Amino acid sequence: MARRRRAALSDKPGTFDPEDRSRVKHTKVGVWDLYEEIPRELEHVPGASRIEQILEIKQNSPYLWRMMKDIASIRSCWFLLCTYALVHFILSLLPAVNLWFSGQMLTIVQTAVETRTVDRQLLLRIAAGRIGTMTLQRFLRLCSSRAQVPLERRLKQHFTQHIFRARARLxxxxxxxxxVQRQLGGAxxxxxxxxxxxxxxxxxDLMSACVYVTSQLGVLVNVLREQEDGPLLAALMLGAAFLEHVHNLGQLTTARVWAATTKNDDYLRMQGYKRIVNDPEHRKELIAGNLAEYLISQFVAATRRLGDDDGDFRELNTERVMRGRFHLISFLKGPLGQLPQIIFTLRAAQRPASIPVSLASLQLIQSTANNFTWELYKIYERTASIAEQLADIRKLYNIAEIPNKITDGTAPFPEDTQKIRAGIELEFRNVSFRYPGADIYALQNISFKLLAGQLCVIVGSNGSGKSTILKLIIRLYDPEEGQILLDGKDIRAFKLQDLRQAxxxxFQDYTHFPLSIRDNIALGDPEHASDNARIERAAELGGASxxxxRLPDGLDTYLERPVQDYYGDIPAGTHSLFGRKVDYGALRAAGGMSSTANLGLSGGQMQRLAVARTFMRSVVSDEPKVGLLLFDEPSASLDPTAEHDLFVRLRELRNNKTMLFSSHRFGNLTRHADIILYMNDSVIVESGTHEQLLAHGGEYARIWKLQAQAFL
Incomplete structure (x- = not known):
């Protein structure tokens, strides 16, 4: 049984530096460079990798105990778990029972050779016992499978909820x-x-192997104790079988922290050529550009230059390891495996009458030795994989403890829920911000103030920083410098739940969830997700009704099916199944990501659904929940009529709420704004009312005139 191999990044502090020759071993594997970490504390210790595994097991054992307590908390698992463990315990004992029966058969043969008589009753009991053991074994395996399936399903349900909670809170x-993505994937x-x-x-499996080895050893010693040369033959066969397994141990073991890369230009180009030829997205360019002959010639030439160095890393590394298997054990295991046959032949020559007993003993010992050493090998394998498995358990629990980068506040918001009806006062004070990993500022020294109930429109070209302002207000990110104030208090002091509720x-890059249209709108206000009247009203206000x-399933239409349909070799000419488009193939998934397109909805219609979800929360409510409305390019996909209708509804329905729009269009909305912020290159260039900015004659006025001329 092959050991589970998996490359894993180290969870220890520090970094993995391939260029650190004192800490990293470099090996050339064809076109690949393999770098393997040398543990510092075990660098000069023989068997260091094994010691490191033991230390990891010790370090991660508390997580196993934590998992056991979690499993124990699942009441419906107790009976199944106990049944599963008991069945496997009995199954691991049955081979020893069979071995005992085989020993009794040897006794019968020996008695028959010596006395020429057979104890028929004992023979019948042994035969019945072996048949009963085999029947019991089959029954227990059936019980094991019956218990395993629901047990694993319930464990999956429990720990899927754990992973869901851990992901949702980030x-x-x-x-x-x-x-963090790597950590989530590892769990x-x-x-x-x-x-x-x-x-x-x-x-x-580990428990079964240990019980098997212990019981087999006890019975084997008892059975062979009375057989001449039995212990010697057993020792030789066990030794030969053990050397065979040792020969296979550790050959493909890779350091826990390792990396492999290739910088070979020919190999990189070959993989690129394969992508061009294999991927449908490149087919048009390949044909239109007459690239086939050129790509073939380049691919063949690169293959010839690479020669035997060409290949996938795992394939080449396996070949390298296999070549290194020729060592002392290779010499010893062959002769040692032949010694039992030689001893048996010598014994048969000396005592021909003992041949039946010796032959039966030899076969029994050989079979038992192979099974016995195989179980020992499995125990070794299990102890090697225990370290990996415990590391997986640690990752599973660690993802629930990943600290969020946006720290939660402690103050409630708003302190007086009735004051939110009059809107929220918003102020930016010298705010600067860069996105994680970026060198260029998305906002630089931004300052402005909105009074409660005012309407503000931020205008400017794409990339000027308009959307970033909205993201900072909702605390998707925190600014590097400066302060954002709501009702005169720093936004970071408020509880995130309260802040985002208000x-x-x-957003411009709005999301549609893989749910029905009804659920997509309802998620605007989850507390009233079952209120169909509110949902229908929100759809009407969003212009989506x-x-x-006209859709076949109305509000119950799925924008994107979260569950795929599967089908096999259906008759030619079948274009749809279950109301969805068929994609022909041996086994293809229907639905999926193309569901929205299959509905024939336009970008404007999809945007109206997003607006309806916003209305569900902010407008279609009798409770003072929302005091600040943020809209990022809400009309980007709407035609002029739909855009005008949307803005009219927004102005009529917003009551006293503070409203902030970002847009690159200068139109009907800016005429009604209490304040306009014109942005360019991450800074506010101009601010004022529409009339003030036109009178000023700056960039806002220039672009306003350019857009107005398009309609003259």
């Missing part, structure tokens, strides 16, 4: 951090099986 900069193993289920299987925002009514 703020935007924390979630976008590549290190979710591929293949759909959870860490808990994998740990259960590993623990059960602000409604529609008309086209929703």
């Amino acid at each position: 703020d935007l900069p924390t979630f976008d951090d590549p290190a 979710t193993p591929p293949g759909g099986r959870t860490v808990a289920a994998q740990t259960l299987r590993m623990s059960t 602000i409604s925002v529609l 008309e086209f929703i009514g």
Whole structure:
């Protein structure tokens, strides 16, 4: 059984520097460069990798105990877990019972050779016992499978909820951090099986192997004690089988921290050529540009230059390791494996009458030795994988403890919920901000103030910083410098839950969830997600009611199906199944990401749904929840008529709420603004009312005239 191999990044403090030759071993593997970490504290210790695994097991053991307590808290798992463990315990004992029966058969053969008589009753009991053991084994395996499936399903349900909670609580900069994404991925193993289920299987297998070895050893000693040369033959066969497994141990073991890369231009180009030829997205350019012959010639030439160095890393590394297997054990295991046959032959020559007993003993010992050493090998393998498994358990629990980069405040907001009806006062004081990993400022020294109930429009070209202002208000990010104040208090002092409850925002890159249209709108105000009247009213105010009514399922239409349909070799000419487009293939998923396009909805219609979700929270409510409305390019995908209707509804329905728009269009909205902020290159260039900025004759006035001329 092959050991589970997996490259993993170190969770220890510090960095992995491939150029540090004192800490990292470099090996050339074809076109690849392999770098393996040498643990500093174990650098000169023989068997250091094994010691490191033991230290990791000790360090991560508390997480295993934590998982066991979590599993124990799932009441519905107790009976299944006990049944599963008991069944595997009995199954691991049955081979020893069979071995005992085989020993009894040897006794019968020996008696028959010596006395020419057979104890028929004993023979019948042994035969019945072996048949009963085999029947019991089959029954227990059936019980194991019956218990395992629901047990793993319930474990998956429990720990899927854990992962869901851990992911849902992360703020935007924390979630976008590549290190956090790597950590989240490490806590979710591929293949759909959870860490808990994998740990259960590993623990059960290890327990079974230990019980098997212990019981087999006890019975084997008892059976061979009376057989001449039995202990010697057993020792030789066990030794030969053990050397065979040792020969295979550790050959493909890679350092826990390692990295492999290639800088070979020919190999990189070859992989690029393959992508061009294989990917459908490049097919048009390939054909239109007559690139086929050129790519073929370049690919063949690169292949010839690379020669035997060409290949995938794992393939080449496996070949390298296999070449290194020729050592002392290779010489010893062959002769040692032949010694039992030689001893048996010599014994048969000396005592021909003992041949039946000796032959039966030899076969029994050989079979038992192979099984016995295989289980020992499995125990060794399990102890090697325990370190990995415990590390996976640690990752599973650590993701629930990832600290968010946006710190929560302690003050409630607003202190007086009735005052929110009059809007929220907003002020920026010398705010500067750069996105994580960026060198260029998205905002530089921004200062402005909105009084409660005012309407503000931020205008400017794309990339000027308009959307960033809205993101900082909702605290998706925090500024590097300066302060943002709401009602005169620093925004960072407020509880995030309260702050975001009091602000409604529609971003330019708005999101549609893989749910029905009804649920998409309802998520604007989850507390009233079951209020159909509110949902329908929000759809009407967002201008979406008309086209929703034309959809086959109306509000229950899914924008993107979260569950895929599957089908096989359906008859030619079948263009749709379950109301969705068919994509022909041996086994293809229907629905999926193309669902929205399949509905035939335009960008403007999709934007109206996003506006309806915003209205669900901020307008269609009898309670004073929202005091600040933020809209980022809300009419970008709307035609002029729809844009005019939207702005009219917004002005009529906002009551006294403070409202802030960002837009690159200068139109009907700016005429009604209490204050306009014109931005360019991350700074506020001009501010004032529409009339004041036109009179000033600056950039705002120039661009206003340019846009106005387009309609003359």
